[in-house]
Amino acid sequence: MPNKLTVVIIGCxxxxxxxxxxxxxxxxxxxxxxxxxxxLILEKFSSKLKCVTLVDPNFELLPTGADFYFFCxxxxxxxxxxxxxxxxxxxxxxxxxxxxxxxxxxEGNVKHKAVFYPLxxxxxxxxxxxxxxxxxxxxxxxxxxxLVTELGIQFSNDVTPVNSKQRLLYxxxxxxxxxxxxxxxxxxxxxxxxxxxxxxxxxxxxxxTYNKLQVLTPLEAQTGPAKRKDNVTxxxxxxxxxxxxxxxxxxxxxxxxxxxx
Amino acid sequence: MPNKLTVVIIGCxxxxxxxxxxxxxxxxxxxxxxxxxxxLILEKFSSKLKCVTLVDPNFELLPTGADFYFFCxxxxxxxxxxxxxxxxxxxxxxxxxxxxxxxxxxEGNVKHKAVFYPLxxxxxxxxxxxxxxxxxxxxxxxxxxxLVTELGIQFSNDVTPVNSKQRLLYxxxxxxxxxxxxxxxxxxxxxxxxxxxxxxxxxxxxxxTYNKLQVLTPLEAQTGPAKRKDNVTxxxxxxxxxxxxxxxxxxxxxxxxxxxx
Numbered sequence: 001m002p003n004k005l006t007v008v009i010i011g012c013x014x015x016x017x018x019x020x021x022x023x024x025x026x027x028x029x030x031x032x033x034x035x036x037x038x039x040l041i042l043e044k045f046s047s048k049l050k051c052v053t054l055v056d057p058n059f060e061l062l063p064t065g066a067d068f069y070f071f072c073x074x075x076x077x078x079x080x081x082x083x084x085x086x087x088x089x090x091x092x093x094x095x096x097x098x099x100x101x102x103x104x105x106x107e108g109n110v111k112h113k114a115v116f117y118p119l120x121x122x123x124x125x126x127x128x129x130x131x132x133x134x135x136x137x138x139x140x141x142x143x144x145x146x147l148v149t150e151l152g153i154q155f156s157n158d159v160t161p162v163n164s165k166q167r168l169l170y171x172x173x174x175x176x177x178x179x180x181x182x183x184x185x186x187x188x189x190x191x192x193x194x195x196x197x198x199x200x201x202x203x204x205x206x207x208x209t210y211n212k213l214q215v216l217t218p219l220e221a222q223t224g225p226a227k228r229k230d231n232v233t234x235x236x237x238x239x240x241x242x243x244x245x246x247x248x249x250x251x252x253x254x255x256x257x258x259x260x261x
Numbered sequence: 262m263p264n265k266l267t268v269v270i271i272g273c274x275x276x277x278x279x280x281x282x283x284x285x286x287x288x289x290x291x292x293x294x295x296x297x298x299x300x301l302i303l304e305k306f307s308s309k310l311k312c313v314t315l316v317d318p319n320f321e322l323l324p325t326g327a328d329f330y331f332f333c334x335x336x337x338x339x340x341x342x343x344x345x346x347x348x349x350x351x352x353x354x355x356x357x358x359x360x361x362x363x364x365x366x367x368e369g370n371v372k373h374k375a376v377f378y379p380l381x382x383x384x385x386x387x388x389x390x391x392x393x394x395x396x397x398x399x400x401x402x403x404x405x406x407x408l409v410t411e412l413g414i415q416f417s418n419d420v421t422p423v424n425s426k427q428r429l430l431y432x433x434x435x436x437x438x439x440x441x442x443x444x445x446x447x448x449x450x451x452x453x454x455x456x457x458x459x460x461x462x463x464x465x466x467x468x469x470t471y472n473k474l475q476v477l478t479p480l481e482a483q484t485g486p487a488k489r490k491d492n493v494t495x496x497x498x499x500x501x502x503x504x505x506x507x508x509x510x511x512x513x514x515x516x517x518x519x520x521x522x
Binding site for chain 1: 380397421436441444462474482493494497
């Protein structure tokens, strides 16, 4: 298949899976998925996708002449893994997919280095609609930025070049809207459980909170007792939270910050 | 129209609007919307909905023989407003629509008192799908609970009887998932603005955070640096937040609480 480019994906986690699945569906790439040790999930890659899987503890067996090498490993292993690969193709591109690692975290004897960060929280068992996922890219040269953009738009309608600091800022903002919001949902669930009440009754409200952001800024969308400085209601809530020190502290802090907005 | 029941809505805010709109669409009720002072919005009620509007400073002119009186006023005025009405119909029902006011907050010379609390954040300019909005009801007798349930199921597929304490707990949980989450979105927006980055790139992630709750509990859905105790990333974030004392405090507190989960 002379016209096909070759992509090597290092790692077999959630990002590796969705990357391999999408690339496989494009039918334009030979795909290798490489892991440093045996992992049952590799069987899923080889059976469900059109790709070759390799277990390669020292990264000695993987193709050295591929076009793209995606390092889909934990942040802490990007440096060590990328430094180990012996590459024969002078046009090879190394890419990592992390929101919080500088492009300089990629090592190794290749000229072309880039970042391909999908701004989304993946789970291997959940379908993703790549077209809607913003991809934040970075490259160590303008021609490479163009090449990575061309790769990106095969995945998404929204490919944006940003530098490493900006990407980290998006990553931090993502922690606020995803991880921290989810923690608030958890807190609400814990509170309701004390009276055997149902978290699912809050789902339409959570959906509505999201829907408002389509037309309003979050500042415009802000409502509630803290916003209107309704101390009677705030005190009723604090009474109810009396036995829960952690959520009292959280409630007071966020209320104070909303009041200052 | 002998078969029509009469509903009086006191107040002309967001809840009053959506209540009147839905009741009007059912075509089974004579509807009066009463406010204690002139308000331009009353014109919208009378022109867009099939209802009579009244400006009635001392609540002397409104119908005394109606079947349902909805007090859609600010929490602090439920008591004073309900105590003012002179009612001639012994079967009249007083209802308030607040999440955080006890049923006993309704005063006045009527036997039948109830609560009709839609667990949603309304805005007069936004369409609502009542069928999906949980309605938490309470009544001061079993026959009235049945009657209010029958009223509720004309609005929603999800009508749930709860007592005043449970309703306040739902209201508190709603503050966490709606007002407090929205504040986190605001914080993310503020952070991104420091580098002129775009909040809208986070919308697919926020949608995904919501979608996960359809299949996972919030505790199961929790991910991120705090959850995996990834101090390298946490410190990168804290460095980035260095100049923002408020968000540093918030980041540290939520991170600490997630780490303890």
